[in-house]
Amino acid sequence: MSVARKIARNTALLMIASLFTNIMAFVWTLYTARYLGTVGFGILSAALALTGIFSVLADLGLSTYATREVARDNEKTSKFLGNIALIKCFLALITVSLLYITVLFKEYPPQSVSVIMIIGGYMLFTSFTALFNAIFQGHQKMEYQTIGNIINSSLLLFGILLAIYLQGDIISISLAYLMASIITLIYSAGVTSWKFTRPSLEYDRKFWKKSITQALPFGITGIFTTIYFWIDSVMLSFMQGDAAVGLYNAPYKLLFVMLSFYSVYMLALFPAMAQFYKGSSESLKLTYTRSYKYMLILSLPIAVGTTMLAQEIILLIYGAEYLPAVAALQILIWSIVFMFVNGLSSNLLGSIDKQLTVTKITGIGALVNIGINLAIIPILSFYGASIATVFTEFFIMILFTRVVSKTEFSVGSTIFSDLWRILIPNLIMLGVLVYLEVSLLVMILICSVVYVASILITKAIDEQDISIIKSLIGKNKS
Known part of the structure; x- marks a missing residue:
């Protein structure tokens, strides 16, 4: 099977899962937001944001690095899986400890502490699943990841609806996240053992040193990216309260649903781009330039349409209680145009071993995002956070464009x-x-x-x- 057809096949498989999981996500977001109200939804969203930031520490780019290296040489599968799994065990202990210290320092209410720690467990199990998904991606066998995504989303939807039916509280809904992640991890480990290699922990000092060194730029990039994806919700929680977080995350969740379709293409594209770099720079340039155009064709109508239909969308999904979020959605939606292009440029630079450049750019972007949030959240609340997100993505696009223009892969x-x-x-x-x-x-x-x-x-x-x-x-x- 040609590389082009592998990309198409893997994209199609992940798109099926994405379509299914997005329908599920749409339903559970709708029910959760309406059931918990702006305050309860804000608590859950703040927990997901805080643990999302810490989740990068539990991986440090090791999964992305494993995808690239396994894609280049499938014989390395067992070596990468055994060593990286053990590294991630140590990272998990460190991450949980730091998360708990943060919760104690902030002095969250008892209910919020419980929600954060439960969602923290969900985050850790999902991090280990990401390693198995890296193996699937490296072998370009996306059907296994597709099934795992569907299992996770189905279980999460079932758990949330069950909690609501039984009139459970926000902790019950949090437990649905945890249980879904545990079962999905068991599935992923089972498939890996059956189809690729039996998971077994391994310690190779030289391999650890090389892997951590090579993966760290991906990890630091992930930290910076996660910061400017989630820090706004955390800062809103600190500065404006849970209701503001709920009103901001109503449109923000919709943004993530839309972004998931583009991320499917990026996941399928990255292993192929890594192969092209070693075999055909001409094919890599064609892939990048054509994909750049496709990203604009897809993202611009979404931004235009959502801006014009924002009020109808918010009323349909969340109800009148969330009407103040309309303007936030109209602002936020324009960030996807820049996100689509930035994700593609990040993939390109990562595939040609320039992940350190990506790290620097996303680091600058994270600092810019924090600075803007600090300046305008006290004045404009969640509207300010929306503006900060769009400006940050636009700024990062300019930096990526400047760097790529100096390579042979420039779209010119x-x-x-x-x-x-x-x-x-x-x-x-x-x-x-x-x-x-x-x-x-x-x-x-x-x-x-x-x-x-x-x-x-x-x-x-x-x-x-x-x-x-x-x-x-x-x-x-x-």
Whole structure:
């Protein structure tokens, strides 16, 4: 099977899981937000944000590093799994200790402490599952990760709905997260043992030193990325209270649902890009430049449509209690345009062994994000946090563009020649949104048809793209 078709196959498999899990996530977010209210939803969201930041310490980039190295040489599977699993055991102990110290220092209420520590357990089990997923990705066998994602989401939805049906409290809902992660980890370990190699802890001092050294840039990048993804919720919790966190996370959760579709493509693309770097720089440049265009084609209509339909979306999903979050959604949604492009550029630099550059850029971005949040959250509350997120992503995009432009993989003027072909369909779709008055679901359907038709008319998708698509689905044997 060609690399192109492997990407298509793996993307399709992960897309199936993503579609399923996003439907599940949509349902449990809807029920959780409505059941707990803005304050309770804020407590849960703050716990997920705080433990999300600590989750990077439990991995330190080791899973991403394992994906890259196993993709380059499948024979290394057992060595990486055994050694990295043991490293992660030590990291887990350190992470839990630091999380508990943080909770004691902040002096959270008892209920919040319980929720944070339970979600912390969920975070640790998910971190170990990520290692097994790294093996699946390295072998480009995404079907196993697909099944694991579906299992996790199904169990989480079932647990949350059961807790709500039994009129449980926020701790009961937190336990649903924990149990789902435990069962998913058991599944992932079982599949790895059955299909690849039997997991067994291993200590190789030289291997540990090399792995930690090589993975650390990925890990530090993850820390910085996680900070500017989650620090706003933590800072809102400290500075504005749980209700503000709930109102901010209502649109933020929707943002993550939309981002998951793009992350599916990134997961499938990274192992292939790593292979291209060793075998064909021409293929790598083609993959990057074409993917850059695809990211804009996908992200811009989402941003335009969500901005215009934000109030209807919030009312449909969360109810009138969350109406103050409409403006936050209209601001936040524009960050996905920059996130899509930044994720692709990060993948490129990581695949050509420039992960340290990615680390530096995301570190600068994290500092910028914290500074803006400190300055404007006291004035604009969660609206300020929304502005900080968008500006940070835009700033990072500028830095990534500058770095990539100095490599042989620069998109150069290519993307600008296609930009008008992408912008015109978005303007046409905007006209439909402004002048047509129909229900939300009908509007989404009409806009989708209008946008796709306009993209084809302007030839934003050209003959080469069509040829690539045909080769991906196996209609072109060349």
